[in-house]
Structures are given as C-alpha cells and as structure tokens.
C-alpha cells in the first residue's frame with residue numbers, strides 16, 4: 561500500500577513450450593475479460609500500460625484478420641522473441657482500488673532448453689524467478705498433440721509436452737508457496753486448441769473425458785509434486801478455445817530437426833464460416849483469476865486493517881493518558897497533548913480507510929461469486 565491508495569499486485573506465470581498458444585491465450589484473456597466483466601459485474605479489466613495495450617491489439621488484429629480471410633495456419637503468430645510483461649488492472653467500478661496483475665510471456669524455447677546463448681540463459685533465469693514467485697500458474701497444453709499422436713508416436717508425448725521441464729518449475733514454485741501459506745496458490749491446467757474435442761464448440765463428437773484423462777495421465781507426476789510440496793494449492797482443469805471457429809482437418813508427423821524424436825505433429829485446420837472468434841473457457845479462467853486475486857487482496861487488506869486498528873488504539877490511549885496534574889498541565893501548555901491527539905486522529909483515519917477497502921473487496925467478491933462457472937471447469941484437488 562502506498563500514499564495513492566492501496567495497490568495489490570500479483571504475478572501470473574504461464575508454463576508451456578513454444579507454439580502451444582501462450583501469447584494467444586494472454587491476448588484473448590484481456591479481450592474476453594473486458595467483454596465479460598464490463599457486462600456482468602462490479603469490476604472492470606483494463607490494460608495497465610501502453611505496451612500491454614499495443615501487444616494485445618497486434619495479436620487481436622492478426623488473428624481476427626486471418627480468420628476473416630479463412631487462412632488459418634498453425635504457425636500464424638510470430639514467435640515471441642523476448643520476455644514481455646502484460647500488466648492488467650482489475651478495478652471495482654467507481655472505486656480507486658486497483659488490483660494489478662502481471663502476466664509473463666516468454667519464448668517457449670527457453671523452457672525447453674534454457675535458450676541458446678548466455679544472454680538467453682540470463683533472461684530465462686529472470687523468468688524462472690518470476691514463475692517461482694507467481695500466485696497462479698497456468699499450464700497451457702497442446703490438445704492436438706495429446707489426442708492425435710497415435711500409438712506409434714505415443715512414446716514421444718512426454719518429451720514433446722516437456723513434462724520434465726514443467727515439473728522442475730512447478731516444484732520450485734510449490735516449495736515457495738508452502739513457505740507463504742497466507743498467499744494464493746493455484747495451478748490451472750488448460751488444454752488449448754481443443755475445438756475438435758468438445759461438443760460446446762460445435763464438434764459433433766464429445767471427447768472431453770478422454771482429453772481430461774490424457775492430461776491427468778501425462779501430468780500425473782506434476783500433479784503429485786504439487787500435492788506433496790504445496791498441499792494447500794488449488795489445482796484446476798479448464799480446456800480453452802482461443803479461436804473456437806476452427807476445425808482440425810488432419811494432423812501429420814513431419815520431420816523437424818530440433819524436436820524430440822526428430823518429428824513434429826503439424827495440424828491443418830478449416831475455418832468454420834463466418835470466421836468469427838467464439839472463445840470458450842476464457843470466461844471461466846477470468847472468473848477464477850479474479851476471485852483468487854480479489855480474495856487474496858481481501859486477506860491482505862484484513863491484515864492491514866487489524867494492524868492499523870491496533871496502532872490506532874495504542875495512539876489513542878497514549879493521547880488520553882493522564883500523567884499527574886502538573887505534568888498534564890505542562891503537556892497541554894507545550895502542545896504535546898494536542899500533537900498526540902492529532903497522531904491518534906490520523907491513525908484512526910488510516911484504520912477506517914483500510915476497513916473501507918476490506919469492505920469494498922468483500923462486496924466485489926460477492927459480485928464475482930454470483931457468476932456460475934461453465935461445464936468445462938473441473939477440480940483436480
């Protein structure tokens with residue numbers, strides 16, 4: 561908290577190798593967040609700075625344009641080349657009470673092998689520190705890879721999903737969280753590119769159970785590590801379509817020198833007319849994040865309120881303290897008594913401010929809690 565009012569800040573980390581859909585997911589999060597929150601609830605979501613606004617606009621234009629032109633290629637988005645921080649503000653309407661969350665995007669290749677140069681390695685170390693310190697970890701998972709690998713290539717899945725690398729980061733995060741049990745701790749497993757497998761995106765077949773089974777199977781050791789190292793952490797499963805209006809036509813294994821096993825799975829899509837984005841699951845992701853972060857802000861604010869209440873009581877007692885006739889007279893004459901009273905008034909005011917903040921956050925939580933989540937969200941612990 562500072563002089564301009566309370567600012568609550570949280571970190572959100574994404575964990576996925578390259579080309580899974582991290583950058584698209586972040587851009588979709590703000591676009592969808594604005595649509596959802598501006599319509600439904602007592603809070604609004606905005607980009608906190610210009611770089612965030614610009615990056616989201618670029619991604620949104622690129623994706624919408626390609627879909628309108630019906631040219632959807634799997635490698636449409638330019639690869640992320642540097643770490644970038646997306647800063648979003650969640651604000652209760654009409655109140656100066658911003659909750660800021662920073663989302664880190666980085667080249668997925670760094671998670672795979674730490675980068676190719678010492679400069680990359682240095683930057684990746686910074687990213688790892690951010691990830692370890694995040695309140696929430698989102699793990700986007702390539703559904704096409706999980707579902708279309710086929711028996712012949714099934715043995716490549718674990719290495720292509722980079723399960724080991726993800727487990728390393730998650731372990732460090734979990735140990736960190738265990739030391740700070742008063743802070744939020746949540747991991748969300750988000751299969752992406754799952755338009756073809758879930759019936760609510762227009763797919764004729766329902767393979768949602770199989771998709772979930774595959775995720776739990778492939779990431780079972782990661783799940784175990786979290787439960788062991790940070791038992792208080794919540795684990796959620798939430799499949800997401802960032803496009804929704806595309807359909808998988810085929811997926812073929814093609815030679816690729818850098819990939820584990822020397823091959824990658826290349827999907828081909830068809831755009832469903834009229835080519836407008838129908839995002840799925842992102843609304844639940846936003847609700848999850850908002851509730852988790854507002855709830856943490858509430859806990860933090862309650863602590864501050866309690867501390868300030870104690871301070872206010874203490875300074876009031878000191879201001880009212882009688883120290884004997886002559887001493888009291890002296891305190892009055894030299895202005896010390898009124899100085900103590902001013903301090904006590906000041907502390908009382910700061911206490912009331914914190915109490916007001918807590919109350920506002922509780923109101924926001926109540927508003928957020930009214931929204932029911934969709935059928936895609938599941939608890940994994």
Ligand SMILES: Nc1nc2c(ncn2[C@@H]2O[C@H](COP(=O)(O)OP(=O)(O)O)[C@@H](O)[C@H]2O)c(=O)[nH]1
Nearest residue numbers: 578579580581582583584634636637753801802
């Ligand atoms: N079908 C489908 N493709 C997606 C989805 N999200 C991302 N993609 C594709 O995956 C590619 C990689 O996405 P990107 O966000 O750049 O991944 P990053 O490397 O993890 O940041 C993009 O070019 C998109 O074509 C999705 O929800 N559905």
Ligand SMILES: [Mg+2]
Nearest residue numbers: 582583639640
């Ligand atoms: Mg990227």
